Amino acid sequence: MTFPLLRISSAALAAAALAGSLAGCAPLVIGGGAVVGTLMATDRRTTGTQVEDEGIEMRTASRIRETLGDRVHVNVTSYNRQVLLTGEVPTAADGQKVEQIAQGVDNVRSVVNDLGVMPASSLTQRSRDAFISTKVRASLVDAKDLSANAFKVVTERDVVYLMGRVTQREAKRSAEIARGVDGVRKVVRVFEVISEEELIRGGAAQQPAPVSQDPAAAAQPVKP
Incomplete structure (x- = not known):
């Protein structure tokens, strides 16, 4: 069964995103501190994959916290078992350790590590990131x-x-x-990336397609 796309006002989205950011001020954030989640009914992943992504986020965040404590600020976002790591770590070694932890989590297909080696972002920055995600999502x-x-929209230090x-x-337009x-x-x-034919056939939620990342915009390559 399919459902029509819900029209959500910018004001409502802003309230939801800002509430999420204030609730997620801990150094480690599951699902990204500035994520506006997709609605399950119209998500192109299978329901099982959506549930698995949530589990991957929780397991990864828990292991990072157990290993590195609160000295890192890491956002963990999983989509179709691909994990995106954003946030800040004090050293490059910590960033590599976080990536290794994510790669070792069950059912993770690939990891994109875009962690910054720098002090943790401020509450003001995280609130601004949440609002940017809100505006992008509304657009x-x-x-x-x-x-x-x-x-899925994630914002970290004004990078979407x-x-x-x-x-x-759709990739270009978005x-x-x-x-x-x-x-x-x-x-x-x-x-x-999927083909227009796959989309028409309804195959978007079946097998993983090749991963595409904008090479001009990201410092880290996508790993197979």
Whole structure:
């Protein structure tokens, strides 16, 4: 069964995102401190994969916390078993350790490590990131030629990360929309690209497609 795309006002999205950011002020954040989640009914992943992604986020965050404590600020976001790591760590060695931990979690398919070696971001920055995610998400909802629930939006230090199973057209269009939002410094695309035919056939939620990341926007390559 399918459901029509829900039209959500920018004000409602802002309230939800800011509430989430204030509730997630701990150094380690599951699912990204500035993530506006997709709606399960219209997500292109299978229901089982959505549940598995939530489990991956929790297991990864728990292991990072057990190993590194509160000296790191790491956002863990999983989409179709691909884990995106954003946030800040005090040393490059800590960043490598976080990546190793994520790679060792059951059912993780690949890891994209975009952690910054720097002091942890401030509450003010995280609140701004949450609001940027809100504005990007609202802009995707307003776009008549996209299904907004096909995307996950994560923002870290004014950098917007877009995740999802999308066509080349959708990848390009969503990045253009995100770049046009006030306050966005850079857009990083972490997509699994499917063909228009796959989308029409309803195969978007079946087998993992090749991962595509914007090489000009991201410092870390996508690992196989």
